[in-house]
Amino acid sequence: MLKKKNLIFVGAPGAGKGTFSAMLLEDHPMAHISTGDLLRDEVKRDTKLGREAAGLMKEGKLVPDEIIAGMVRDRLAQPDCENGFILDGFPRTIRQAELLEEALSSLGKSLDRVVYFKVDDDTILKRLTARLNCKKCGKIYNKLFMPPTVEGVCDVCGDTLYQRPDDSLETAKARLEVFYKQTSPLIDYYRDRGLLFEISELDKDKICAALTAELE
Ligand code: AP5
Ligand code: MG
Numbered sequence: 001m002l003k004k005k006n007l008i009f010v011g012a013p014g015a016g017k018g019t020f021s022a023m024l025l026e027d028h029p030m031a032h033i034s035t036g037d038l039l040r041d042e043v044k045r046d047t048k049l050g051r052e053a054a055g056l057m058k059e060g061k062l063v064p065d066e067i068i069a070g071m072v073r074d075r076l077a078q079p080d081c082e083n084g085f086i087l088d089g090f091p092r093t094i095r096q097a098e099l100l101e102e103a104l105s106s107l108g109k110s111l112d113r114v115v116y117f118k119v120d121d122d123t124i125l126k127r128l129t130a131r132l133n134c135k136k137c138g139k140i141y142n143k144l145f146m147p148p149t150v151e152g153v154c155d156v157c158g159d160t161l162y163q164r165p166d167d168s169l170e171t172a173k174a175r176l177e178v179f180y181k182q183t184s185p186l187i188d189y190y191r192d193r194g195l196l197f198e199i200s201e202l203d204k205d206k207i208c209a210a211l212t213a214e215l216e
Pocket of ligand 2 (some may be wrong): 036
């Protein structure tokens, strides 16, 4: 069991939030709350929110704070979050962090750690433009760094791999800019609160080891 289990994963697009959430979940039964995945599910189901979000996501812009915070609040109230949770990609603005604080305190919960994956811009752009995701089970691959055994096919469930529409070079650059302008102030926000754990390793095994050592 992890000692620190109510977690935020923060980092630029492509920093590894999804990859290392999946790694941690292999051994620890926690809730994985990826706001990007929640929004992509809304888009897939063609809901009102999904239709609104699709355009913003394609341009690499953020969905409004109150909407996203409401979704997360509802999700945090579900029973599986009692075992701990990883907030992957939320909060992304100071306003979202404030709304999260309100939601957590109304649910009688608190944060244990905010993990910041620090990765340089060149690596980010290489990773994003070579990323592949499984349509069915969501497993994340990379043509350059973590390829599937058979090209275009998921190792786990055999379904087809696809490229996210926001992983074009142009949108990836726009998302990176949004990260620096709107999300990076959260790093000092959480550092000031004594919650930040920064990982600047790029090697997968070293990241896994650092994460486990910090959270166990
Ligand atoms: P979201 O889906 O969260 O996208 P993101 O933050 O841009 O992050 P990514 O999912 O692109 O990257 P990641 O850090 O998960 O990296 P991954 O592990 O896949 O959000 C999408 C959109 O939804 C946003 O742009 C916004 O419009 C909206 N949205 C979401 N949340 C919101 C919020 N809170 N408020 C408002 N709007 C919101 O890894 C990337 C690649 O690198 C993979 O191919 C992987 O295999 C590879 N890789 C990872 N780590 C390594 C490593 N160590 N070595 C080699 N390769 C690696
Ligand atoms: Mg992700």
